[in-house]
Amino acid sequence: MSLPYADEVAERQFSAILWDFGGVIVSSPFDAFNRFELERGLPHGFIRSVNTHNPLDNAWARLERSDISPSEFDALFAEESEHLGHRIQGREVLSLLVGTPRPRMVNALDRTRESGYTIACLTNNVSVSRDDGPDVEASTEVQHILGKFHHVVESSKIGVRKPEPRFYEIACATVGATPSQCVFLDDLGINLKPAAALGMHTIKVVDPDVALDKLAELLKLPL
Numbered sequence: 001m002s003l004p005y006a007d008e009v010a011e012r013q014f015s016a017i018l019w020d021f022g023g024v025i026v027s028s029p030f031d032a033f034n035r036f037e038l039e040r041g042l043p044h045g046f047i048r049s050v051n052t053h054n055p056l057d058n059a060w061a062r063l064e065r066s067d068i069s070p071s072e073f074d075a076l077f078a079e080e081s082e083h084l085g086h087r088i089q090g091r092e093v094l095s096l097l098v099g100t101p102r103p104r105m106v107n108a109l110d111r112t113r114e115s116g117y118t119i120a121c122l123t124n125n126v127s128v129s130r131d132d133g134p135d136v137e138a139s140t141e142v143q144h145i146l147g148k149f150h151h152v153v154e155s156s157k158i159g160v161r162k163p164e165p166r167f168y169e170i171a172c173a174t175v176g177a178t179p180s181q182c183v184f185l186d187d188l189g190i191n192l193k194p195a196a197a198l199g200m201h202t203i204k205v206v207d208p209d210v211a212l213d214k215l216a217e218l219l220k221l222p223l
Contacts, residue, residue, distance in 0.1 A: 185204075
């Protein structure tokens with residue numbers, strides 16, 4: 001496969017492609033949430049509704065910033081969910097976070113990197129030990145995928161999370177690009193809105209194939 005010439009890269013509008021992980025590169029944990037709710041007889045969307053209450057400082061947000069430990073999250077999420085009508089231990093939610101890789105998305109990572117773009121993963125994640133629950137990044141397959149990125153920006157390591165504007169500022173500094181030079185793919189509109197406000201070109205991933213078709217058209221690159 002031929003690589004782009006240096007002058008072709010220099011003339012591009014975009015230099016960096018930024019990808020969310022869960023819900024974009026791998027299947028969404030929301031699918032697992034839905035199955036869990038169905039099995040337990042819980043209202044559809046209940047777990048997500050817990051996470052939307054006090055979204056900037058609830059148990060989930062605090063865990064993704066590493067403000068609390070997984071054991072603290074276990075108790076706090078149980079309290080928050082019980083307050084809304086159904087008690088769920090936080091450790092049960094953590095067990096649902098492992099997604100299935102999407103082959104076409106993984107191939108797109110290779111294709112954009114080979115074509116000279118800087119690619120980075122922008123992920124709200126949690127840091128857990130084996131005693132606390134499953135390590136969602138422990139599998140060999142997931143580690144192999146993460147190794148394809150030039151950079152991985154993790155909320156649990158930098159202490160801020162999407163959709164906080166500071167997260168995107170750190171991401172731009174990490175990839176060495178201005179917001180207008182970045183394309184960002186995420187499955188949540190709440191995460192895309194501040195990125196767009198900074199000047200990034202955003203693509204919402206609802207149907208992965210549709211999202212990649214939009215990216216291919218934008219970059220004029222078959223994906």
